[in-house]
Amino acid sequence: MQHPSADVREFACASLSKLLQQKLAIPAFLQRDVVRCLGPMLLDQSLAVRETAAGALRNLSACGGFEVCDDMVTKDIMTPLVALLKECGAGLVASEDSPMKCKDTKKNCVEDIANEAVHVLWNVCECNGTAVSVFNKEGCLDVLLQYLKKFSTNVDLAISVAHCLQAVTEDNPELLSSFNASAHQMLESILLSQDNTMEHILLRTLLAGSVWNIKDTIPSSSQASTINVILKIFSESLVVDAGETVIQLKEAETQRLKLPVETETEENVGDVLDSAVLNEDEEMEEPPEGKVKRENDISDLLPSDKWELKQVTALLMAQQTALEIIVNMCCSEDPSDDEWEELSSSDESDLFMENSYDEGNGQLMSPLCLSAEVHAALMNNLIPKKILEKTTFPNSVAVDICMHSPSWKPLIKKMNTVQCRALMCLHSILLVSDVDCLGGASTLQSLAQHLSQLVFSQSEFPKHTEFLEAITSAMRALLQTMASKNISQSMSPEQLMTLCEAGIHSSNISVRVNVVSILGIAGSVLAKVEDTAETLKIIGKFLLEVAMKDSSLVVAGEALDALFDVFADGKEAEKAALQIKLLPALKEFQPVFKMRMRKEGKGQYSTDQLCVLDNVKMNLRRFIVYQETLGGRKT
Known part of the structure; x- marks a missing residue:
């Protein structure tokens, strides 16, 4: 890379670019300060070297993930990158009458360099707040808009710019005045x-x-x-x-x-x-809290x-x-990583004592x-x-x-x-x-059948985490909507338990939260139907086991919430609660839940989650009192 021959420098950057596609190789190159080696090459006298160096940095930033992008910004990649972007912008203006062609090709070399550089900018800005601040301060928006003018003749460059713009305009009020x-x-x-x-x-x-x-x-x-x-x-x-x-x-x-x-x-x-x-x-690395990294588009590499x-x-x-x-x-608001920003159903828990809890309003979703x-x-x-x-x-x-x-x-x-x-x-x-806007009750019932078919029509139960999270989220919202409007749904208790038993073994917290919530919604509806005590017993046992054994307090809290919903009211629910010994089980579990919150709470969960968990803890106490009141009334 330090060779006096431009061809040798270009070959070195191109070889490095290929190696940086391999994620396992990246740490070794970072130890050898690859960012500071490649940075100056962005401003090399040879346009071909600039393009291959930018391509290597593009691969490094895309394959390395958040930590590598943070390291690139720390190593001051933004200084040569911004300089290159501005030079390319000036070059586009200067070459409009006589475009600068890459050797042995008919392509515009400045546009090709700009495309690679914009990809690097997109990647680091999506991962690093400092990079976004530099973007704002250095007036990079004007440069990108200049590139965007080429959309009719160079759609690849325009798409790269559009990706970058979407990343830098998200939650960036400082940039708004520039538009x-x-x-x-x-x-x-x-x-x-x-x-x-x-x-x-x-x-x-x-x-x-x-x-x-x-x-x-x-x-x-x-x-x-x-x-x-x-x-x-x-x-x-x-x-x-x-x-x-x-x-x-x-x-x-x-x-x-x-x-x-x-x-x-x-x-x-x-x-x-x-x-x-x-x-x-390969699975994408988990993004740091509050950050979302989209998959990078590589269609222009074809x-x-x-x-x-x-x-x-x-x-x-x-x-x-x-x-x-x-x-x-x-x-x-953007959903949190585990998508558990719902207010606890137990916000309504004072009504337990009046034995008139409305399960339809039980699950208050995020704002x-x-x-x-x-x-x-x-x-x-x-x-x-x-x-x-x-x-x-x-x-x-x-x-x-x-x-x-x-x-x-x-x-x-x-x-x-x-x-x-x-x-x-x-x-x-x-x-x-609104239900009417969606087509009314019949449309929602058809939708419930459609979602059930997606889950149960396959020869094997779906195991793909992303699909399970998405389908259970949709089912949860649909069942909640239907329950709130007293619209009957067609999923059988057997299907419901199959879904929940499969979902509760997922490593994904959102999937587990969704399935226990689904069970709570369905169970609260069944509690008002005659001769459902046996099904409610199965649901109650399942939710109790999840509350007591799940490794996540978030899931345990959601399971308790679901129990409150299912056993809030109704003769069938009272009968099932007695048969599964719900009250003594919860009384025994109450100090365990409090202890887990003290030990695990502050270190592992966000303030919002802890607030919800505190609410669940308070309502566990109230629900126990409510169940004791029921028992005393019977005697």
């Missing part, structure tokens, strides 16, 4: 553009997300129309059938290349997809002869992005809001219907095609991700929408 009328006009011109390639759909979707992030800078008189434009763009991306698109474009690729489906070349391309930036088969594959990859990324932003539009403008735009663009369509399993023919083509195989995971995002989106829509 002047000219910036708004440029974003609007792209949002209203009519190019319907999948890549341009992705570009518009990403920019729509950025516009949502900066909605406070939009005049109030224009907000309704802007929100409608945003959701119209999401509708355009969601309406496309990804499965059919895979089938059609794979056939088109085969016809174009006139090659068998599987070739050695495709295997090599598969390597590019699998390892260029992120290994699709060889130019993979046009069809790039289009499908862009479509799936657009659909995933649209669904994620709709969730944000429905929520006034959500849906403005009239957002609600109208969701309905006008048929967003709930399109979300529901995306919750189905990926087209089996498309999956089979991808399975038999190494370069297309990673699309299977992307299709599954879209399904999971749609289920989470359905969860949010259910929490904020």
Whole structure:
């Protein structure tokens, strides 16, 4: 890298870039101060060296995760990176009449360097607050908007910029003042553009997300129309059938290349997809609290002869992005890592003593809001219907095609991700929408059957954590909505227990919280039905065991909450409670729960979680008193 020959320096950076795709190799390079070695190369006299150095840093930041991005910022990668971005911006202006071409290619070298540099900026800003502060201070927004002007001739660069903008505009009030009328006009011109390639759909979707992030800078008189434009763009991306698109474009690729489906070349391309930036088969590291890291888009790394594959990859990324932003539009607050911000059902616990507890209002969900403008735009663009369509399993023919083509195989995971995002989106829509707006009782009953079929139609019970979290979240919200409106649901007690017994063994806390909550909602409904004592006994025993044995206090607290719901009222509940000896079991468990809270609480759980757990502890005491009152009344 220090060699006087530019070709040798370029080769060294390119070799390093390849090695940094391997996550296990990264620590050794960090020990050798790879960031400070590569940083100066961003400003090398050779444009080819600049591009390969930026590519190496892109791979390092994408494959290394949060800690590596923090280290890059600590090692001051932002100084040469910002300088490079500004030089590229000046270079684009200077080369508009005579573009600077890379050697042996017809590509614009400055744009290629800018694309790699923007990816590095995106990665570090998504992971590190200091990087975002530097972005704001150094006026990087103006540079990115300058790059964005190239959207009609270089969509890859524009998409990279759009990804970066979506990251830096999220929860960044300091940046809002930088969005002047000219910036708004440029974003609007792209949002209203009519190019319907999948890549341009992705570009518009990403920019729509950025516009949502900066909605406070939009005049109030224009907000309704802007929100409608945003959701119209999401509708355009969601309406496309990804499965059919895979089938059609794979056939088109085969016809174009006139090659068998599987070739050695495709295997090599598969390597590019699998390892260029992120290994699709590896789990992403858990983000630090309060941070969310999206998967980095690598569609621009595909060889130019993979046009069809790039289009499908862009479509799936657009659909995933649209669904994620709709969730944000429905929520006034970002969900915590374990999504347990609900207020305890026991806030209503004073009513225990009056024996008139309303289980329908028992599960108060986290604060959500849906403005009239957002609600109208969701309905006008048929967003709930399109979300529901995306919750189905990926087209089996498309999956089979991808399975038999190494370069297309990673699309299977992307299709599954879209399904999971749609289920989470359905969860949010259910929490904020009126039953009538969703289509009434019959629609919700059909939806309950659909969700049950997703879980129980497979030959094996689903084990994929992301899917289980998404499906149980949607079921939880749906059952809560139906219970609050006294709408009957079709899941049998046997199916309910199968779901809960499978879910409670998940390593994911959200899945376990969801299944005990589902059991609490269903049990509270059954408690008002005659001859259900036997089923209530099974539910009660299950929830007691979870409360006493689960390793997470959050799950134990939710199980207690569910018990309060199930056994709050009704003759069948009273009968079942006596038979499973609920009162003595809870009295024996009460000091154990208090002790666990003292020992584990402060070290492992957030302030909000501890507040909820304190509430559960208080209501455990009240519920015990309530149960004792029932016993005394009978004697």
